[in-house]
Amino acid sequence: MAGRRAGLHTLVGAYVLDAMSQPDRAAFEQHLHGCEPCREEVRGLRETSARLSTAVAVAPRPELRQQTLQATARLRQLPPEVGGEAAGPPARSWLSRMGMPGWLTGTGRNSWLVRLAAAGAAVVIAAAVLIGVNVRSMQTRISALQQRDSAITAILSAPDEATVTADIKTGGKATVMMSHHAGALVFFAKGLISLPDTKGYELWLLGPAGKRSVGMLPPVRGDMTGPMLVRNLQPGDHLGVTVEPAGGSGQPTSAPIVMLSLDA
Amino acid sequence: MDIPGPQPSGSWQHQRSEPDTLEYLLTEVAKGNQGAFGAVYDQVAPAVLGTVLRVIRDPAQSEEVMQEVLLEVWRTAARFDPRAGTAVAWIMTVAHRRAIDRIRSQQRASERELRAATASIAYDEVSDAVEASLERERVRRCLAGLTDLQRESVTLAYYGGYTYREVAELLGVAVGTVKTRMRDGLIRLRDCLGVE
Numbered sequence: 001m002a003g004r005r006a007g008l009h010t011l012v013g014a015y016v017l018d019a020m021s022q023p024d025r026a027a028f029e030q031h032l033h034g035c036e037p038c039r040e041e042v043r044g045l046r047e048t049s050a051r052l053s054t055a056v057a058v059a060p061r062p063e064l065r066q067q068t069l070q071a072t073a074r075l076r077q078l079p080p081e082v083g084g085e086a087a088g089p090p091a092r093s094w095l096s097r098m099g100m101p102g103w104l105t106g107t108g109r110n111s112w113l114v115r116l117a118a119a120g121a122a123v124v125i126a127a128a129v130l131i132g133v134n135v136r137s138m139q140t141r142i143s144a145l146q147q148r149d150s151a152i153t154a155i156l157s158a159p160d161e162a163t164v165t166a167d168i169k170t171g172g173k174a175t176v177m178m179s180h181h182a183g184a185l186v187f188f189a190k191g192l193i194s195l196p197d198t199k200g201y202e203l204w205l206l207g208p209a210g211k212r213s214v215g216m217l218p219p220v221r222g223d224m225t226g227p228m229l230v231r232n233l234q235p236g237d238h239l240g241v242t243v244e245p246a247g248g249s250g251q252p253t254s255a256p257i258v259m260l261s262l263d264a
Numbered sequence: 265m266d267i268p269g270p271q272p273s274g275s276w277q278h279q280r281s282e283p284d285t286l287e288y289l290l291t292e293v294a295k296g297n298q299g300a301f302g303a304v305y306d307q308v309a310p311a312v313l314g315t316v317l318r319v320i321r322d323p324a325q326s327e328e329v330m331q332e333v334l335l336e337v338w339r340t341a342a343r344f345d346p347r348a349g350t351a352v353a354w355i356m357t358v359a360h361r362r363a364i365d366r367i368r369s370q371q372r373a374s375e376r377e378l379r380a381a382t383a384s385i386a387y388d389e390v391s392d393a394v395e396a397s398l399e400r401e402r403v404r405r406c407l408a409g410l411t412d413l414q415r416e417s418v419t420l421a422y423y424g425g426y427t428y429r430e431v432a433e434l435l436g437v438a439v440g441t442v443k444t445r446m447r448d449g450l451i452r453l454r455d456c457l458g459v460e
Contacts, residue, residue, distance in 0.1 A: 010440075013447030014428040018364040019421035021429070043349050045447075048454040050356035052422050055403035056318055057310035060330060065309070068331050069302055072338045077296060080342035222369045 012038060016045040151229050152186050155179045168192065168241070168258040176239055176260050183233045185262065188226030194219070195243065202244040203228060204252055206259075207237035216248050217241075237262050286351035287344075294342035301338055308352065309334060312359040319363035319425040329366055333359045360422070367425050406456035414449030417442050 008031045014020050015028050032038050155161065158179035165175045172191030178184070187203060195201070201217040214230045230239070240256035242249075286307055292300030312333050317326040337355055344354055407415055413435070420431045432442040 010443045010447050011428075013418075013445075013450045014421065014443055016450060017418065017421035017428075017446055018361055019426060019428045019431065019446065021427055024427075043353075044454055044459060045450045046349055046353045046357055047459045048450050048457060049360070049422060050350070050353040051399070051403055051453075051457055051459070052418075053315040053356040053359065054311045054352065055400045056314035056423070057400075058314040058317060060309050060313045060327065064327060064331065065302070065305055068305060068309075068334050069298065071331070071335055072298060072301055075335055075339055077294065077338065078340050078342055080294065224369075 009035075009038060012041050012045065016042055016049050151184065151231075152227060155182055155184050155186050155229075158182055164260050164262075166258050166260050170243075170257050174241065174258045174260060176262065178233070178262060180233070184229065184231045185233060185239070186226075187228045187230055187239065188224060189217070189241075190223055190225075192217075192220045192225050194221075198246050199243055200246045200248065201225075201241050201257075202248050202252070203230065204240045204242065204256075205230065205233065205237045206240050207234055209234035209237065211251060213248060213250070216244075216246075233262060286355075287346050290337075290341045290344050290351050293338060294344070304337060305334055308337075308355050311352075311356065315356060315359050316363040318423040319360070320366055325366065326363075329362055330359070333362055336362075364425055402457065406453050409456055410449050410452055411445075413437065413441070414445045414452065417445040418449040418453070421446060 008028060011020070011024070011028050011031075015025065015032075020028065032042065156177060158181055160181045161177060161179050163175065163177045165173055168174050168189065168191075171193050172189055174187070174189045177186045189201075192201065200219070203214045203217060205212045205214055212232075215228065217225050217228060239260045239262060240252070241258050242252045242254050242256050244253060284303065286304060289300045289304045289307075293304055309330060313326060313330040316329045316333070317323065320326045320329065333355070336358060344351060407419070410418070416435060417428075417431055420426045420434060421428065424431075426434065428442045428446060429439055431446075432439040435442065
């Protein structure tokens with residue numbers, strides 16, 4: 001592929017305009033990571049695209065202001081980041097300081113996936129804010145999601161991170177990103193068919209250490225399902241997915257629709 | 265009107281830590297200052313909503329996303345790093361990305377358009393502020409200075425929410441051409457607007 005680098009660099013415009021599919025974005029962010037001039041160009045072009053935003057301003061309905069301001073009382077703010085990461089390149093720090101790691105995506109190669117994980121937290125926040133009920137349990141869920149997100153980030157940035165994908169028999173593709181060092185993996189699926197309410201997809205670790213359920217996938221909404229964090233990997237484990245009753249089963253009751261080998 | 269003293273022309277993005285700049289307000293928001301958050305809302309909510317509305321079309325969803333974006337600003341204000349760009353670029357990047365995520369997660373565009381077509385909330389352009397209409401005019405003029413292909417590539421992507429591959433398909437030109445036009449279109453726009 002001649003001129004691959006040059007080809008990537010011209011994507012700066014598409015990147016700033018968010019005109020990329022997620023895999024393209026991930027590839028470009030990997031390129032950005034090692035390209036200081038690109039990050040500088042991204043910075044300038046973002047200032048430019050922001051002007052495209054200010055040029056189309058419309059007046060929100062007045063009641064939205066009060067509603068939004070009131071919602072802040074129910075939403076805990078993130079503390080500033082202290083020490084440590086200050087040495088990161090500017091484009092990265094700008095974006096990764098968002099707290100929800102990669103929510104906005106910085107330059108991490110898997111940040112689009114992390115963003116997906118973080119979307120869980122965002123949805124909960126939006127729900128808490130807009131419904132305004134049961135704030136304490138929402139806070140608990142948010143912090144659980146944030147813990148999960150940082151665990152996912154740790155796997156995706158592990159030096160031994162490895163990715164395997166496999167076709168799902170009933171349609172779609174399963175992907176596992178794992179770190180043997182961390183003994184954990186992130187699972188997600190694209191294009192899963194949605195199941196009736198009475199059924200669900202259950203994830204299993206299968207190997208010399210026995211069959212262990214690692215939980216149900218959330219119901220299929222949109223193209224992407226997951227990500228799901230799976231810990232406590234044992235040597236020789238495979239990851240399998242079966243269709244089970246919605247509440248889950250103690251043992252797989254049907255043939256796996258996909259099986260992934262987790263060998264290094 | 266209060267004129268805060270001489271300002272170097274075209275350098276609005278460098279006015280940091282002045283009392284009512286977004287950058288200063290964000291440092292206050294980070295400390296939990298609700299009044300400052302109200303001022304941030306007033307400054308950016310119209311542009312956030314306008315952007316999101318362009319992309320999503322459906323007013324109810326757009327309002328929801330606008331509120332999410334503002335609350336995200338509240339939540340993460342302490343993480344804003346002025347060395348890496350202006351506050352307005354930061355917030356608009358959040359807003360646009362979030363609008364894009366919303367439409368891409370809704371697989372079927374037809375569904376979206378149907379909802380938009382039946383929606384009944386009407387918005388006015390923000391016309392009360394003189395700067396707002398000046399800004400609109402300036403951007404319009406600079407957009408007009410692009411080639412047709414540059415302008416269409418940039419606006420279909422930014423306002424239309426299309427990927428560069430989709431834009432290539434829509435315009436019937438090569439993917440590589442669209443990538444290039446998006447970049448050089450933005451660069452020309454940047455130079456025309458005097459962005460540093």
